[in-house]
Amino acid sequence: MLSEEKNRLLTEVGPGKPMGDYLRRYWHPIAGASEFDEEAVKPLRILGEDLVLYKDLGGNYGLVDRRCPHRNADMSYGFVEQCGLRCSYHGWQYDQSGQCVHQPFEETLDPGARMRRNTKIKAYPVQEKAGLLWAYMGPQPAPLLPDWELFNFKNGFAQAVFAEIPCNWFQCQENSIDPVHFEWTHNNWTTRLQGGEGPYVPTHLKLAFEEFEHGFVYRRLRGGESEDNVMWTTGRVTLWPNGFFLGHHFEWRVPIDDHNTLSVLWVLSRVPTEQEPYVQERIPSWYGPIKDPATGRWITSHVANQDFVVWVGQGTVTDRTREKLGQSDKGIVMMRRRFFEEMEAMQADPAHEPKGLIRDAATNCNVPLPSACRDEMLHGLPRAALAAHPLLGPYLRDFFGQAGQPEHVRVAYERAIGQKVEGAKFFKVHGSAAEHHAPQPTSEEEQAG
């Protein structure tokens, strides 16, 4: 249980708020690079700021204020030039740094362009990595954008999957350090959603949480498992400050504002070794629906959707003055405490270096994270062994990660793995609720979300 004041500290992300300032010290994934194959300009809201993300004709990305500093026109209706974005009202043009580089009428009257040189629009740096576009909205010097090892594994089919979730980011992130929910939100609930009454999976017996440089590792032991099970020996990573790493995929919960979160999944599916060498030309990105249009209820058929349901169900900003924490919440308590310590340290000393930032280019190459399936992801498996793998095998049967995978992504994936996925025909985004029966993995380690 927390005081109202402490709950606000964790959840308010606007500029000037302690958590807002803290999160601005990290790079955040905000869109898929493939989105800009068709559209050059996209309005978006991140950390409570209204912004416009664009790709100019020179191929460079920029992220600027939604409003033009001249007379507040909407820059999302601007148009890109060789360098930067031009406002469609009076043609003022801004480069990636936000500097105004053309002010047509003013410069006609004043060829010295004094006013133009003094005009800037708010702008943040953007980088592309792993098919994602990342923004840094904090003070300079920016840290390095982490080069996680998984981003560089060969012979994989990656996809970036987004959804906008109408609740605060922190309750989403608390889910990254909550092992027991796998048993109920994913395993047992899925059994019930698919019409079975049981049996339920073996229950959790032991949990362990440890902090490390890039977050926390949680480990779990369930009934019937021995202590050499990878979920006990290696476990999973609660990635600081707003991510989750599960060996073959990442999740990030990027605050849109205090009441909305951009969920980002980045999933790498290793192709069977028979398909090697496989080189993916373009990492696709897509946005999945979260509501079933036929019923108006949240979609429950896929792993991430099940998570979304429990997050939004906690209330837009969950009321942490009313909760009853138990032993299963030990990791959540540890994580909250670290955020409080970090925010306090930063408020006391603005020079405080936030946890886990990478600044040394020599160390920012294939940065490893604890992974329960590193060998399989690195070296691959023949088709039969991959299909039998408890964690990775289900991806050969369906993309059960999140509802709404577009057909072109499924087709590209099938081509990559050299076989059809069976499950795709079971799920129709615009179908009725009765059709939402994606065949989910059933064994206990198979659930990925």
Ligand code: FES
């Ligand atoms: S409002 Fe943008 S150029 Fe005038």
Ligand SMILES: [Fe+2]
């Ligand atoms: Fe989950």
